[in-house]
Amino acid sequence: MRVRTVCLGKTGIEVPQNAFGALPIQRISTEDAVSLLRKAYEGGMRFFDTARAYSDSEEKVGKAFEGMRDKVFIASKTMASDSEKFVKDLDTSLKNLKTDYLDIYQLHCAPKCFNEEDGIYQSLLEAKRQGKVRHIGITAHKIGVAEEIVASGLYETLQFPFSYLASDRDIELVRSCKDHGMGFIAMKGLSGGLLNNSRACMAFMSLFDALPIWGIQRQSELDEWLSFFEKETEMTDELRAVIEKDRKELLGEFCRGCGYCMPCAADITINQCARMSQMIRRAPSENWLTDHWQKEMMKIENCIGCGVCKTRCPYELDIPALLKKNLKDYKEILAGKEI
Ligand code: SF4
Numbered sequence: 021m022r023v024r025t026v027c028l029g030k031t032g033i034e035v036p037q038n039a040f041g042a043l044p045i046q047r048i049s050t051e052d053a054v055s056l057l058r059k060a061y062e063g064g065m066r067f068f069d070t071a072r073a074y075s076d077s078e079e080k081v082g083k084a085f086e087g088m089r090d091k092v093f094i095a096s097k098t099m100a101s102d103s104e105k106f107v108k109d110l111d112t113s114l115k116n117l118k119t120d121y122l123d124i125y126q127l128h129c130a131p132k133c134f135n136e137e138d139g140i141y142q143s144l145l146e147a148k149r150q151g152k153v154r155h156i157g158i159t160a161h162k163i164g165v166a167e168e169i170v171a172s173g174l175y176e177t178l179q180f181p182f183s184y185l186a187s188d189r190d191i192e193l194v195r196s197c198k199d200h201g202m203g204f205i206a207m208k209g210l211s212g213g214l215l216n217n218s219r220a221c222m223a224f225m226s227l228f229d230a231l232p233i234w235g236i237q238r239q240s241e242l243d244e245w246l247s248f249f250e251k252e253t254e255m256t257d258e259l260r261a262v263i264e265k266d267r268k269e270l271l272g273e274f275c276r277g278c279g280y281c282m283p284c285a286a287d288i289t290i291n292q293c294a295r296m297s298q299m300i301r302r303a304p305s306e307n308w309l310t311d312h313w314q315k316e317m318m319k320i321e322n323c324i325g326c327g328v329c330k331t332r333c334p335y336e337l338d339i340p341a342l343l344k345k346n347l348k349d350y351k352e353i354l355a356g357k358e359i
Pocket residue numbers: 283284285286287288290322323324325326327328329330339340343
C-alpha cells in the first residue's frame with residue numbers, strides 16, 4: 021500500500037496522509053523555503069500547516085503557492101487570547117499567505133477547551149461566517165485538554181502530538197476524534213527528532229485516521245517523505261519490531277524537544293540538554309560530545325531551581341530533575357561509560 025488518503029472528519033478535506041509542517045522553514049532562506057514547498061507540492065503533498073507564531077513561515081508559504089491557492093490546503097494558527105488580537109492575527113495570516121481564506125484556522129497550544137462563553141471561540145465562529153476561515157480547529161499538548169476538546173464537539177479538527185510512542189490514551193483520543201467526526205492532525209510524528217525510522221513512522225500513521233505534518237527543513241528530509249508516494253507504507257513484522265524496541269527504550273517521561281519551556285534563567289538549552297541521554301544513543305554520539313555540547317551540558321550546574329520552565333512544559337516534566345539526570349549520565353559517558 022502506498023500513502024493512503026485521509027479525510028479530516030466533517031471538514032471534507034481529503035488529502036494524502038503525508039503533509040508538510042512549516043515550522044522549520046523559518047530557519048532557511050525564503051528562496052530555499054519556496055523551492056522546498058513547491059517541490060513538496062510537485063511530489064504529491066497537498067496539506068501545509070503553518071502558524072502566526074512561526075516568524076516568517078506564513079510569508080514563505082504564501083510566496084510558494086501564489087497563483088495556485090486552490091491546489092493546496094493551508095492551515096494556520098493564532099495564539100491570540102482576545103478578539104482584538106485574533107482579528108489582527110487573522111488579517112496578518114491572510115496577508116502573509118496571499119489569500120482571502122484559510123482552510124483551517126486553529127487556536128494554537130490551547131491551555132483549555134475554549135467554548136461558546138469565550139470571546140476567542142466566538143471570534144473563530146465569526147471568521148467562519150465571514151468566509152475568511154473555512155474550518156475551525158485547535159491544537160493542544162495536554163491529553164486532558166485534548167479529550168475535553170473532542171467531547172465538546174465545538175471544533176472541526178484537533179492537532180495533537182502523536183507518534184509511535186503514543187500511549188493507549190493517545191490512541192483512544194485519535195479513535196474518539198473519528199467517532200466525533202473530527203479531523204486529527206498529528207504533530208511531532210518523530211517525537212521531536214527522537215525517532216529516526218521514517219518507514220516505521222509512516223506505517224504507524226497508516227493504521228489511523230491521522231494526518232501527520234512532518235516538520236521539513238532540508239531537501240533530504242523532503243525526499244525521504246516524498247519517497248513514500250512511491251513505496252510501501254504498510255506495517256510489517258519487521259517494522260513492528262523496530263517500534264517495539266524504540267518503545268522499550270524511550271517510553272516514560274521524556275522531553276520532546278518542543279522548546280516551550282525556554283528561555284531559561286540560567287541560559288540552559290533545555291530542549292536538547294533534557295534529552296541528551298536519548299539523543300547521544302540514537303544519533304552519531306560524537307555530534308553530542310563536541311566542545312560546544314560539553315559547555316552547554318555543564319550549564320545545567322548553574323540551574324537556580326526557579327521552576328519557571330516547569331510551568332511552561334506541556335508535558336508537565338520535572339525539568340530541573342531531568343536535566344540533572346541527563347548531566348549525570350553525560351559526565352559518566354565522558355568518563356568512558358559504554359553507550
Ligand atoms: S529551574 Fe533551572 S532549568 Fe528551569 S528555568 Fe529555572 S534555571 Fe532554567
